[in-house]
Amino acid sequence: MIEGGIPKGRCIVLVGGPGSGKTILAMQFLVNGITKYGQNGIFVSLEENKKHVYQAMERFSWNLIDLEKNGKFTFLDASPIRRSPGDVKIGKYVVGRREFSMLGLINTLEQLAETAKAERIVVDPLATLMFQCPDQYDRRNSYLDLIESLSATGATCITTMESSSSESESNLEEEYISQGVISMQSRQIGKALARVLRIKKMRVTAADVQPRPYKIDSSGITVFAEETVF
Numbered sequence: 567m568i569e570g571g572i573p574k575g576r577c578i579v580l581v582g583g584p585g586s587g588k589t590i591l592a593m594q595f596l597v598n599g600i601t602k603y604g605q606n607g608i609f610v611s612l613e614e615n616k617k618h619v620y621q622a623m624e625r626f627s628w629n630l631i632d633l634e635k636n637g638k639f640t641f642l643d644a645s646p647i648r649r650s651p652g653d654v655k656i657g658k659y660v661v662g663r664r665e666f667s668m669l670g671l672i673n674t675l676e677q678l679a680e681t682a683k684a685e686r687i688v689v690d691p692l693a694t695l696m697f698q699c700p701d702q703y704d705r706r707n708s709y710l711d712l713i714e715s716l717s718a719t720g721a722t723c724i725t726t727m728e729s730s731s732s733e734s735e736s737n738l739e740e741e742y743i744s745q746g747v748i749s750m751q752s753r754q755i756g757k758a759l760a761r762v763l764r765i766k767k768m769r770v771t772a773a774d775v776q777p778r779p780y781k782i783d784s785s786g787i788t789v790f791a792e793e794t795v796f
């Protein structure tokens with residue numbers, strides 16, 4: 567659908583409703599990077615702690631613990647950021663709560679990307695960060711800062727963003743700023759509800775913009791080529 571993959575070094579956003587499979591797809595992108603392309607990956611979790619994410623991923627045959635032991639996969643548990651009133655220590659890194667307009671996270675990520683030699687990075691989900699910026703101008707700038715620093719690492723990046731379950735007419739601010747947007751939604755087809763994935767935008771490459779059905783099973787996310795009519 568995107569001529570083989572996300573353009574190298576670009577940062578895209580995965581937008582979808584609750585339970586649409588954003589975390590799974592983002593993790594699959596990292597695991598494939600390691601196992602198929604020899605590219606190290608970092609997963610930055612802003613909402614769920616490591617235990618919960620690893621538990622959710624146990625269903626798939628991705629051995630995150632082994633990948634981590636071999637230094638190919640790094641999990642940055644940034645979830646304490648939501649709760650702590652002061653600075654937050656994440657492993658050996660400290661993220662400042664006060665200037666938490668992304669800056670703490672950005673500094674941490676820049677260091678980590680270098681030490682982990684990461685070529686793929688996921689930040690999941692962004693809403694946690696964005697809701698800390700009630701002002702739209704701040705929010706836009708924060709997101710731009712994040713994209714800029716992710717781009718500076720040279721890694722190919724996916725950020726995820728929550729939206730309503732069904733696709734609405736309005737687009738999120740982040741979609742305009744991002745270099746690519748993939749949406750994962752449920753659509754009513756007759757009486758049934760189907761999961762569909764759509765490339766809303768992908769700078770640099772030609773994109774197949776038809777909505778394509780996808781399924782989630784023990785091998786992760788599979789997108790089907792067949793045309794669907796809505």
Ligand SMILES: Nc1ncnc2c1ncn2[C@@H]1O[C@H](COP(=O)(O)OP(=O)(O)OP(=O)(O)O)[C@@H](O)[C@H]1O
Pocket residue numbers: 582583584585586587588589590591622625691728782783784
């Ligand atoms: N082994 C599996 N087989 C089929 N479906 C699965 C399997 N494991 C998880 N799912 C489905 O995947 C969905 C959850 O995926 P995921 O956590 O990636 O969604 P998400 O978009 O990140 O959700 P949230 O907005 O809550 O973060 C659920 O709808 C769940 O039913």
Ligand SMILES: [Mg+2]
Pocket residue numbers: 588589590690691
């Ligand atoms: Mg998720």
